[in-house]
Amino acid sequence: MNIYSPCQTCSEELQAKTTCDTRGEHAMRKGETITLKCFSCNTQNTTHIDDFKARESSFIKMFALISFLVTLLIAVGALLWMLFTEGVTVVWYGILTIPFLIYGSLLGYDRNRVRIFNRLYAKR
Numbered sequence: 671m672n673i674y675s676p677c678q679t680c681s682e683e684l685q686a687k688t689t690c691d692t693r694g695e696h697a698m699r700k701g702e703t704i705t706l707k708c709f710s711c712n713t714q715n716t717t718h719i720d721d722f723k724a725r726e727s728s729f730i731k732m733f734a735l736i737s738f739l740v741t742l743l744i745a746v747g748a749l750l751w752m753l754f755t756e757g758v759t760v761v762w763y764g765i766l767t768i769p770f771l772i773y774g775s776l777l778g779y780d781r782n783r784v785r786i787f788n789r790l791y792a793k794r
């Protein structure tokens with residue numbers, strides 16, 4: 671997940687990546703500070719993990735939206751096909767809830783890990 675913090679010299683936003691879900695986990699595994707070079711003022715920043723903030727991923731949002739549309743299309747297609755062939759079975763209406771479930775759970779997953787990261791501190 672991408673985490674962000676402002677440059678200590680020019681306040682330009684610096685971006686880092688972490689594979690950990692919490693600041694504490696990151697501090698334990700990768701150390702408490704991250705050293706990043708600012709591209710606008712060329713300063714080397716050593717920033718504590720507690721000063722980083724996570725943000726919801728636009729990639730997951732996009733992915734959630736695409737899988738929502740694709741599964742919705744399949745579900746509607748299957749439903750129409752059933753309607754015009756052998757009459758309606760209630761089971762097929764259940765398929766319509768799948769796109770909503772996938773979309774909702776993907777967004778929920780991302781929001782949740784961002785919330786957890788931003789809430790817990792490594793305690794310097």
Ligand SMILES: [Zn+2]
Binds near residue numbers: 679680681682713
């Ligand atoms: Zn800078």
